[in-house]
Amino acid sequence: MDYTLLTGYPGTPGSYDEMMEASLRPRGHWRAMLDSLAGESPAMMRQRIEVVQRQVRENGVTYNVYADAKGMQRPWDLNVLPLILPYDEWAQVEAAVAQRATLLNRILLDVYGEQRLLAEGLLPPALVHGHAGFLRPCQGIRHQGDIALHFYALDLARAPDGRWWVVGDRTQAPSGAGYALENRAVIGRIFPDMLRDLKVRKLEGFFDTMRDSLAHWGRRSAGAGLRAGEPPLMVLLTPGPHNETYYEHTYLARYLGLPLVEGGDLTVRNGMVWLKTLSGMQRVHVIVRRVDDDFCDPLELRADSALGVAGLTDAVRRGTVLVTNSLGSSLLESGALLGFLPSLCQRLLGEPLKMPSVATWWCGEAAALDTVVSRLDSLVIKPAFPQLRQGPVFGADQRGDARAALIGQLRANPGNYVAQELVRLSQAPVWKEAPRAGLYPCATGLRVYACATPKGYVVMPGGLTRVATGPDARVITMQQGGGSKDTWVQARAQQDLPHQERGNVERREPVRDDTHLSSRVAENLHWFGRNTERCDNIxxxxxxxxxxxxxxxxxxxxxxxxxxxxxxxxxxxxxxxxxxxxxxxxxxxxxxxxxxxxxxxxxxxxxxxxxxxxxxxxxxxxxxxxxLRERISLDNWRAISKMRQDSPVEEQPSQxxxxxxxxxxxxxxxxxxxYAMDGMSRDLGWRFMSLGRRLERLQFQCQILRRGLAMDGGDLEWMLLLSDSIITYRARYQARPEWLPLLDLLLLDESNTRSIVFQVDGILKTLQQMAPGRGPAGTEQLAALADELQALTPEADLVGGSLYLADLLQRLIQTSETLSEQIGVQFFSHTGKAAGEGS
Incomplete structure (x- = not known):
């Protein structure tokens, strides 16, 4: 078949091409995709790319590149073409990843437990005790089911001969799985038929398995603290919106149904972790953390951390809460350990390592240091410990004095450095417009994920494919502007695709409200309502x-x-x-x-x-x-994104x-x-948002009428336009606006959602629902003003009593401002008491 898109596709000597064989013929598992695209014009491909970019933009998928001027608003870079992997190849990758996760979990248990590997000389003590990620306060912590590594990722690169190599392990708080799921959601809408025809395995089941497994261990950590059938409370701990992968935190929290919390939302009381909610303190059983190890506890780990929870380490030590991954797991991310894994695998698992790591030398061994110096041109030098904070140095780039200085550093502090063989990364196709519209190869790496279950590790059937900025890139990093691809793993046959199983049906009490609503989220919902209304008013x-x-x-x-x-x-x-x-x-x-x-x-x-x-x-x-990303539906977020599509400008626009x-x-x-009216359940969170909207609208409507009452003559239509009530008025009166009917509509009409009495009545009812019998101070004053409104008489008070009305409106404004402050004091600074605490 004539593949128009491949015309002029440049080969890259010395690199493995994921799509093309050495003979420049498409590989077998790519042919169906290329057949589908055969004959497509560049205009059609541009249209596909525009759809992907628009979907990413409207979904609000972002990745914070700290050096980028767009910062937190930088859109996620997703390429339209996926990476396709055949069944046989993936089966080998899957087995190797599960084995490696099992091995690293055993190493982690030993290092923080009996330390036999150190005693037997299989691990150099300097690599453990010299690593800032080795947290001594975590020594001796026991883990449910002997699982310390619940979620694991590793970065793979393919060598020119087609073999996969491990270039790094991600054991602390692996990122990217949520982006992989989002990639599938977007690309799946571009190629729905191809997903079916190529028998691409789904990703959703992996996340269901992860959630069910965490719930399993969460019940065990809860002990007798849960009633029969009661689920453990699991939360996702985020550093906050400024983290580069914050979007993923919100996406996973929403997808898994976990409350997204920050360190300030949690507290430790009586050796247990509690979530501070508006309904009281609720015990947390599982924390899926996206906060780095040493920032998790300012009491025992890093004293200057504002991201963690004081006393969390002690709660983990007591076994009252499960933290994934376990504190101190960043130790395993050191590249210096890669060279020791083959012998450790044989010792701990009794079998050879199924997938080798890229050739690695820890310079702390004399023989390794000599090898590194002699082969410097083919190696990349990296720090052995994270506290050194040095970037990779490519030996081939060092000449003259720079080369001599590098060798001097290696010999002066050999234990601080690791050398890895520089692997020429495989290439995968991306669409580019220049120098001509078509497909071009770019360097590609693959991040694969695994989660622990009671029956062993399960591997996500796919992963996050990362794409470098050019075909000659030697390092792939999203912080330097890299892109991503969806990863398609084929099943052997259609009947091998796993069927969606029904979840376990448990006897649980119905839940009719948001019992896990934290004070922080409630405050954000309240101000989300106020800011939405304020945007409309302005x-x-x-x-x-x-x-x-x-x-x-x-x-x-x-x-x-x-x-x-x-x-x-x-x-x-x-x-x-x-x-x-x-x-x-x-x-x-x-x-x-x-x-x-x-x-x-x-x-x-x-x-x-x-x-x-x-x-x-x-x-x-x-x-x-x-x-509030984890609480905002995708449809509503698209409305928010569309609101911001126009770029702000500094010059004066045309009329x-x-x-x-x-x-x-x-x-x-x-x-x-x-969305607020029809797309949200009327739970506690909705009430806070609705309360914010009504307070903001009440103040605006009072200001409109106060300004109107101060007029000496003039047209009244502008007030109806501002209040979005002009159609109602015209339909009722078929006449020019006059004061008496206008005031009745905007002030006293309970059926008009813009009227003042409608706002006051809604505020009072909402506060009564939120806090029966103990509403914030100011409720009594507002109720008294509501009585005054109801007692107004049309002729005496509406027409002839402008001074009294103006005073009443001013008192409504002042009372609403006082009420707003009291709501913040009562609900948004909640601390509460944990179970068992005295008064």
């Missing part, structure tokens, strides 16, 4: 004000113009020329500003991140939503561009409002 205010400015001549403007610009000043969309106190309300009257000044300020507020306005508020909403952005922002806010 977008509507800017749209109404700019429309008025563009279409009404200065001579025709009435008192409503002063009211609108006053609201803009309340939001700091129009700031005084020289503000002195940012905490105070603006005092510069908008009347003293020219139309050009006002227009310029409002247009900048639409597009600029440097001034208070729409972009700043959207950024605040996005940051708040990022703290048309500004109005388009405001329309889009209002539409996005409506989408998120619909």
């Amino acid at each position: 977008a509507r205010l800017l749209r109404v004000t700019l429309n008025f400015l563009f279409h009404v001549r200065p001579d025709d403007r009435g008192a409503e113009w002063a009211a609108m610009t006053g609201l803009c000043q309340w939001y700091w969309l129009i700031a005084p020329p020289e503000p002195t106190d940012v905490t105070a309300e603006p005092v510069q009257p908008a009347a003293m500003l020219t139309d050009a000044q006002i227009e310029s300020a409002l247009l900048r507020a639409v597009v600029s991140p440097d001034v208070p306005g729409l972009v700043q508020q959207q950024q605040q909403l996005y940051r708040c939503a990022s703290q 048309a561009e500004a109005m388009r952005r405001l329309d889009d922002a209002t539409e996005a806010a409506m989408l998120m409002s619909g």
Whole structure:
């Protein structure tokens, strides 16, 4: 068959090509894919790539490259073409990975246990005791089922002869499995038929197995603390949003159904770990950690850590909580251990190592040091211990004085260095537009994952394929801009694909609320609601004000113009020329500003991140939503992502561009409002979000009416537009807005979701549901104001009592602000007491 896409595909001498044989014929397991793509034009491939990029962007898949200006917002780099591995080859990889995980687990148990390997000379003591990852406080810790390594990953590279080599082990907190699952979700939508035709094995079962296995050991660590059928509480501990793989933490937490927690959400009491929730302290039985070893406990490990839990090591020592992977497991990531694994495997497992490591020499052995110096041009030098914090040095790059200096360092401190043979990485195809549109080979490595089960280690049927930035890259690292691929592992036959088994049906009590809601998450949900509403308020205010400015001549403007610009000043969309106190309300009257000044300020507020306005508020909403990724559905996150698709700019936009952005922002806010109403269960988390929305809307509506009541004449339609109630008013009255019906609609109409009485009633009911009989201070005042609202009479109070109404609205604003502060004090600084603690 004529493979158009392969026209001009360059071979790479000296490297194994994953897709092409040495004769430049496609390998057998690639032919079905290439047949499917045969004859496709470059335009079709570009379309596929655009779909992948859009999906990644809308799903909010990010990877934080610290040196990248985009930082936490850098999109995940996913290539459209997968890496395909045939069944026979994968079976060998799978067996080797399971064996290696078993071996490393045995080594970890021995090093922190009886230390026979050190006594027998199979492990040099200097490699253990000199490693910063060897945590002496963890010595003697016992593990459920003799499993210390619950989740394991290793990096593989293929040599030019096609053999796989292990180039590194990931034993501390292996990352990337969540990205692999996300890759499959995205690429699976691009090639759904190919997944079926190539009999590609699914990944979901691996994660189900991991969760069930952790629950199994979690029940054992709980002892008698669980009732029959009660599941153990498992959490995922993250360093927080600034970690490079934070997206993966949120993705896995959402997928596995685990609460995503930070160190401050947990506490140790009575030798046990507790989650601080709004319903009280709940005992934690399993912690899936993504925090580095020494940061996990500031009490016994690293005193300056703000990421861990004080006393966690003691709780692990007591056996009251299972931490995966075990504290101190980073010791096994040292490349210096690779050269000792063959003899250790024979000693511990009684069999040879099924997959060799890349040739490695620890320079602490005299013979190894001599070998390294003599073969320096073909080696890469790495630090033996993480505390040295040195990057890899390629011997072939060192010439003259630099080479002599490197050799001098090796001889001066040989135990600090490891040398590895430089393996020329295999190549896999990626699509590039230059120098011509087509497929090009790029260096590729594969990260494979395994999890411990009561019956042994299970290997994920796939993994994270990482792609270097060019075909001659010698090191693949995501922190240097590397990309990724989906990994397709073929089953031997269609009938060999595992069927989805039904989970165990256990007798459990129904759960009708979010019992694991932490104070931190509750606060973020509350402010997510407030920021969502604030985005909508600012977008509507800017749209109404700019429309008025563009279409009404200065001579025709009435008192409503002063009211609108006053609201803009309340939001700091129009700031005084020289503000002195940012905490105070603006005092510069908008009347003293020219139309050009006002227009310029409002247009900048639409597009600029440097001034208070729409972009700043959207950024605040996005940051708040990022703290809740594990609780936000994919559909809702896409709405949030679309809201941010327009890049902020510093220059002044055109009037048309500004109005388009405001329309889009209002539409996005409506989408998120619909999600809040129909896409979330009415549990405790929803109540906090709803409470935030209602408090924000109450204050905005009160400000609108206060400004309106202060007008001397003028049109009233702007208030209905701002309140999204113009259609309702017109349908009811078929007339120009008048004060009495307007006030009834915006103030007292219980059926209008924008009315003030609707917000007050909702706030009171929500607080009653959240804390029956013990609501925060301020509830009584708000209830009293609700009674005043209900007692208002149309003619006397609505028409003739503007001063009284203005005072009532001001008291509502002040009471809502007090109530907001008290909600924070009562709910968002929760500490509580653990079971068994006295008063």
